[in-house]
Amino acid sequence: MALKNYIRERFFPHIWCPGCGHGIVLNALLHTADTLGLERSSLCMVSGIGCSARISGYVDFHSMHTMHGRALACATGLKLARPSLNVFVPMGDGDATAIGGNHFIHACRRNIDLTAIVLNNRIYGMTGGQFSPLSGRGIVATTAPYKNIDEPFDIVNLALGAGATFVARTTAFHVREIASLLKQAVQHKGISVLEVLVQCPTYFGRKNKEGGAVEMMELYRDHTAPLGSAKLAENPSLIPRGVFRSEERPEYCEEYAKVIARAKE
Amino acid sequence: MKAAGTGKSPGGRAKKASAAPDVRFVQGNEACVQGALYAGLNFFAGYPITPSTEIAEHLAELLPRKDGVFIQMEDEIGSMCAVCGAALAGAKAMTATSGPGFSLKQEAIGYACMAEIPCVIVNVQRGGPSTGLPTKVAQGDVMQTRWGTHGDHSIVVLTASSVQDIFEITVEGFNISEIYRTPVVLLFDEVVGHMRERLIVPPQGELSVVDRLYTEVKAGVNYHPYLPREDGRLPVSDFGGVHRYNVTGLFHDIFGFPTENPDQVNKLIHHLVDKIENRAHLLARWKEYHLEDAEHIIISYGASARSARHLVEGRRSKGDRIGLLDLQTLWPFPAQLIREKTAHAKNVFVVEMNMGQITTQVKQAVVTPNRVFLVNRMDGMLVTPTDIGTVMRTVEGRGF
Numbered sequence: 043m044a045l046k047n048y049i050r051e052r053f054f055p056h057i058w059c060p061g062c063g064h065g066i067v068l069n070a071l072l073h074t075a076d077t078l079g080l081e082r083s084s085l086c087m088v089s090g091i092g093c094s095a096r097i098s099g100y101v102d103f104h105s106m107h108t109m110h111g112r113a114l115a116c117a118t119g120l121k122l123a124r125p126s127l128n129v130f131v132p133m134g135d136g137d138a139t140a141i142g143g144n145h146f147i148h149a150c151r152r153n154i155d156l157t158a159i160v161l162n163n164r165i166y167g168m169t170g171g172q173f174s175p176l177s178g179r180g181i182v183a184t185t186a187p188y189k190n191i192d193e194p195f196d197i198v199n200l201a202l203g204a205g206a207t208f209v210a211r212t213t214a215f216h217v218r219e220i221a222s223l224l225k226q227a228v229q230h231k232g233i234s235v236l237e238v239l240v241q242c243p244t245y246f247g248r249k250n251k252e253g254g255a256v257e258m259m260e261l262y263r264d265h266t267a268p269l270g271s272a273k274l275a276e277n278p279s280l281i282p283r284g285v286f287r288s289e290e291r292p293e294y295c296e297e298y299a300k301v302i303a304r305a306k307e
Numbered sequence: 308m309k310a311a312g313t314g315k316s317p318g319g320r321a322k323k324a325s326a327a328p329d330v331r332f333v334q335g336n337e338a339c340v341q342g343a344l345y346a347g348l349n350f351f352a353g354y355p356i357t358p359s360t361e362i363a364e365h366l367a368e369l370l371p372r373k374d375g376v377f378i379q380m381e382d383e384i385g386s387m388c389a390v391c392g393a394a395l396a397g398a399k400a401m402t403a404t405s406g407p408g409f410s411l412k413q414e415a416i417g418y419a420c421m422a423e424i425p426c427v428i429v430n431v432q433r434g435g436p437s438t439g440l441p442t443k444v445a446q447g448d449v450m451q452t453r454w455g456t457h458g459d460h461s462i463v464v465l466t467a468s469s470v471q472d473i474f475e476i477t478v479e480g481f482n483i484s485e486i487y488r489t490p491v492v493l494l495f496d497e498v499v500g501h502m503r504e505r506l507i508v509p510p511q512g513e514l515s516v517v518d519r520l521y522t523e524v525k526a527g528v529n530y531h532p533y534l535p536r537e538d539g540r541l542p543v544s545d546f547g548g549v550h551r552y553n554v555t556g557l558f559h560d561i562f563g564f565p566t567e568n569p570d571q572v573n574k575l576i577h578h579l580v581d582k583i584e585n586r587a588h589l590l591a592r593w594k595e596y597h598l599e600d601a602e603h604i605i606i607s608y609g610a611s612a613r614s615a616r617h618l619v620e621g622r623r624s625k626g627d628r629i630g631l632l633d634l635q636t637l638w639p640f641p642a643q644l645i646r647e648k649t650a651h652a653k654n655v656f657v658v659e660m661n662m663g664q665i666t667t668q669v670k671q672a673v674v675t676p677n678r679v680f681l682v683n684r685m686d687g688m689l690v691t692p693t694d695i696g697t698v699m700r701t702v703e704g705r706g707f
Contacts, residue, residue, distance in 0.1 A: 052564075083547070105554065106392065106546070112385075115384065115386075119391065119396075122378060124545075145381065
């Protein structure tokens with residue numbers, strides 16, 4: 043199927059700023075759906091609030107644009123009520139780990155078959171550049187004019203600690219890697235958490251003197267390295283990319299089917 | 308001679324069935340569970356909270372036996388969100404809570420109002436504010452059910468004063484949520500939730516059950532999920548069905564896509580409010596006792612109405628012209644009903660366990676608001692017939 047069949051052309055142009063990394067993730071998502079030959083009516087996207095959440099409007103899936111932080115909780119109900127749906131949950135960093143932090147760790151723990159994509163631009167973009175739990179110390183934001191003093195989360199470690207069964211990370215620079223990791227995430231049975239570092243030149247880049255989209259993506263190229271690579275071994279301060287965990291564990295919907303069977307005994 | 312009449316019930320009794328009656332002796336909370344299952348509930352998401360927990364416990368046991376989903380979520384917010392998601396996937400979905408949890412659910416209740424998601428929220432009231440009196444009765448959440456979530460909106464709130472009524476109003480609640488595609492709040496209280504009484508579960512088919520109205524638009528044809536029919540109803544297509552569309556909490560157009568177009572925004576907000584407020588007369592449910600010639604009319608609801616009824620029956624037997632209006636629809640407020648029923652009353656007494664949340668509404672509805680008196684009790688104890696009698700004697704000039 044042509045890629046354009048996976049989008050709702052009627053609703054373009056999109057609302058993202060020039061240079062925003064979110065479109066790159068959307069592009070990879072469409073390629074993944076196409077590569078796997080996924081039927082549109084079997085696809086569902088549930089999103090929260092923020093720049094990343096707007097992805098759900100542009101894909102020709104069943105789409106539920108919910109509340110700030112609540113996408114995973116809504117998706118959990120939706121998936122349990124209709125387990126045949128293939129459910130994607132794109133979230134921003136604030137969306138997933140601040141206001142939605144509780145839903146995030148519990149969705150990981152529950153191991154329900156959802157594909158959670160955290161588009162981590164380390165800033166609240168929609169509201170104009172406030173620091174998030176992913177910004178980290180020393181970052182300048184509109185709510186941290188004298189530099190941020192908050193320690194950041196590490197989404198990969200958070201997901202691993204909460205029990206997610208597929209955890210991966212890549213960046214908006216590594217376009218093919220996004221598609222390849224997304225493909226693995228979709229095929230994984232259980233919760234998949236894919237963190238994608240995405241540039242926000244408008245708010246993060248400008249405030250923190252990281253330059254425009256191109257310069258920010260070059261930082262992703264230079265400051266990250268694949269897991270197990272010589273580059274990472276030589277320089278452990280680089281941000282590792284790749285699959286951190288991929289393991290089989292009982293999936294929630296399948297386990298619930300067993301509850302039904304036991305209840306009827 | 309007890310009930311002089313019962314408020315109309317458009318759902319009504321569909322047909323008489325002949326099977327042996329299913330009679331039980333159960334709590335109000337269990338009657339709510341039975342009513343929900345009767346109405347076709349197949350998804351429940353909840354979080355433990357006193358005094359509503361029995362609803363979750365019973366459904367954890369009963370739903371899987373009927374291929375339904377029970378999930379205990381990580382919090383009250385998540386429960387309400389899961390209900391919204393499940394309802395879009397086609398489920399008849401419910402959650403149950405009490406005051407503190409109800410506060411947390413307000414965000415997603417607003418989402419359900421905006422996105423027109425049919426669902427049912429049970430609030431078994433306890434004393435508030437805050438943690439309040441977890442095991443004691445109160446009726447302080449009446450205004451919160453109406454205005455708890457932000458922004459102009461409308462919502463349907465039903466209540467009941469007996470175990471049997473809880474069963475029947477729960478079925479009604481599901482029906483109304485389907486017809487108007489709106490969240491419906493079942494506002495009970497600790498006393499009716501926990502008291503045990505006889506419940507007769509009617510055979511399936513005796514009470515009418517409204518199922519979701521599905522669109523007849525075929526696959527491949529443009530389906531407009533948010534284009535109301537002439538009668539205001541929105542035929543739906545489930546997530547997973549042939550029509551793929553967007554659902555959002557933002558103001559949206561007929562495709563469900565976000566819009567800031569002033570005309571579309573104006574049209575939507577009026578649709579959301581009018582679909583319920585313009586049908587207040589259709590949505591009014593009540594029970595009435597001895598109202599025809601009553602000089603003194605008590606208006607009450609929930610557990611308070613039981614004390615009121617005890618007093619009314621006692622005084623009637625002594626020849627007093629006194630009657631009771633037991634409200635079952637609190638919102639949209641049945642102002643017209645109250646104006647009509649109290650037209651010839653000398654005094655109106657509103658009995659409720661709060662500082663006068665329904666009393667204020669009654670004063671606005673009646674012709675002579677200065678003849679409306681509040682009888683309340685706020686100490687966690689059930690308002691008694693004696694409490695009511697004391698206020699009445701004072702008003703009537705008969706002293707204490």
